Amino acid sequence: MTQEQSESLKRTPRKADTFLRQPALSPRAEPIDALRDDVHLLGELVGDVLREQGGPDLFAAVEHARLTAIALRSRDSDQTQERGLLRWAQQQSTDRLLQLVRAFSVYFHLINLAEQRHRVRILRDRQRARVALQESIAAGIATL
Numbered sequence: 001m002t003q004e005q006s007e008s009l010k011r012t013p014r015k016a017d018t019f020l021r022q023p024a025l026s027p028r029a030e031p032i033d034a035l036r037d038d039v040h041l042l043g044e045l046v047g048d049v050l051r052e053q054g055g056p057d058l059f060a061a062v063e064h065a066r067l068t069a070i071a072l073r074s075r076d077s078d079q080t081q082e083r084g085l086l087r088w089a090q091q092q093s094t095d096r097l098l099q100l101v102r103a104f105s106v107y108f109h110l111i112n113l114a115e116q117r118h119r120v121r122i123l124r125d126r127q128r129a130r131v132a133l134q135e136s137i138a139a140g141i142a143t144l
Contacts, residue, residue, distance in 0.1 A: 032118070034118060034121065035114060035115065035118040038114040038117065038118065039111055039114055042107070042110045042111065042114055043107065046103070046106060046107050046110065047059060047062075050062055050103055054099060054103075058096070058099055058103070061092070061096060061099075061100060062100060062103045062104070064088070065085070065088075065089075065100060065104075068081065068084070068085045068088075069085070072085065
């Protein structure tokens with residue numbers, strides 16, 4: 001446990017009236033650079049594990065499915081790309097498809113955890129700043 005973590009545990013919870021007395025407002029949107037960095041790191045780690053445990057062919061299959069799906073979300077995608085991805089999936093073995101599903105499941109589970117961690121980080125930062133969130137009841141009372 002870092003010193004900062006142990007110090008934050010020693011602090012007493014802040015009361016609601018502390019927030020009510022603060023006229024300053026925090027921005028509605030929080031920077032997501034830390035979340036983006038976490039997601040990027042987790043993606044790299046999953047890729048490393050896929051290469052190590054499943055081999056380069058599994059990694060290539062995951063990347064093909066991922067990049068094709070990204071292209072399909074673009075405005076320039078067409079039915080040909082979608083049919084191509086479906087044909088490619090039909091040509092894969094059942095074992096390979098299961099590996100693909102597991103790879104994406106693990107990735108999305110990790111991303112969900114990163115988002116939860118980011119949410120906790122934002123809430124902790126807001127609490128430390130003692131600033132009312134815009135359009136909250138505390139912000140409304142503070143402007144009165």
